[in-house]
């Protein structure tokens with residue numbers, strides 16, 4: 001059991017708060033070995049019955065260029081189907097080229113629906129570990145779904161088997177100064193019901209509601225009984 005000092009634990013909570021989706025990247029490679037470190041970290045995600053359902057496909061260099069071309073082709077076809085102009089396609093492809101590497105997170109689909117749900121959850125956690133660990137070392141990640149996760153042509157290009165499903169693709173790169181994800185969340189109290197201890201929690205709720213940033217500032221951590 002690890003029990004961090006309050007100030008060390010505050011760093012972990014701060015990291016969770018500070019992580020943002022990165023949308024724009026500088027045209028430069030990642031330091032050698034970093035993707036391997038991130039993948040290794042991802043394999044420590046919890047997974048029920050140790051199914052280790054994740055498969056990782058790292059797309060870089062020539063393979064990334066082929067994927068970018070496919071991105072363009074799919075975007076063109078969709079625009080034509082929907083009767084839209086092609087004026088945005090070039091920019092979309094240029095944007096797709098920006099991350100140094102694409103890491104496809106693929107679920108090995110086995111067993112009944114319960115297992116499949118559990119394994120999907122485990123893969124999503126693995127993806128989040130990559131995002132969080134990358135952020136901690138200054139590498140940006142964009143989590144992608146949609147066309148480039150569902151098109152049969154993408155599956156073919158990645159060489160996926162029939163029982164392998166793409167969970168997401170993570171674009172990894174050195175962030176540029178550009179756009180970041182939404183740095184805002186609703187108050188967690190909106191989504192939480194406490195059962196069985198209503199009388200104790202009421203005053204605490206009032207306090208937290210008045211002081212939404214308690215955790216980010218680290219004050220709450222020090223006040224919390226777990227850290228005394």
Ligand SMILES: Cc1cc2nc3c(=O)[nH]c(=O)nc-3n(C[C@H](O)[C@H](O)[C@H](O)COP(=O)(O)O)c2cc1C
Pocket residue numbers: 019020021022142143144145146168180181182183
């Ligand atoms: C399951 C999932 C799918 C996502 N798909 C996309 C996507 O296709 N394109 C995209 O730009 N962002 C995608 N995102 C990123 C979210 O839009 C992003 O997490 C959200 O805006 C909150 O921003 P933050 O990550 O900076 O907190 C996805 C995130 C998740 C968890």
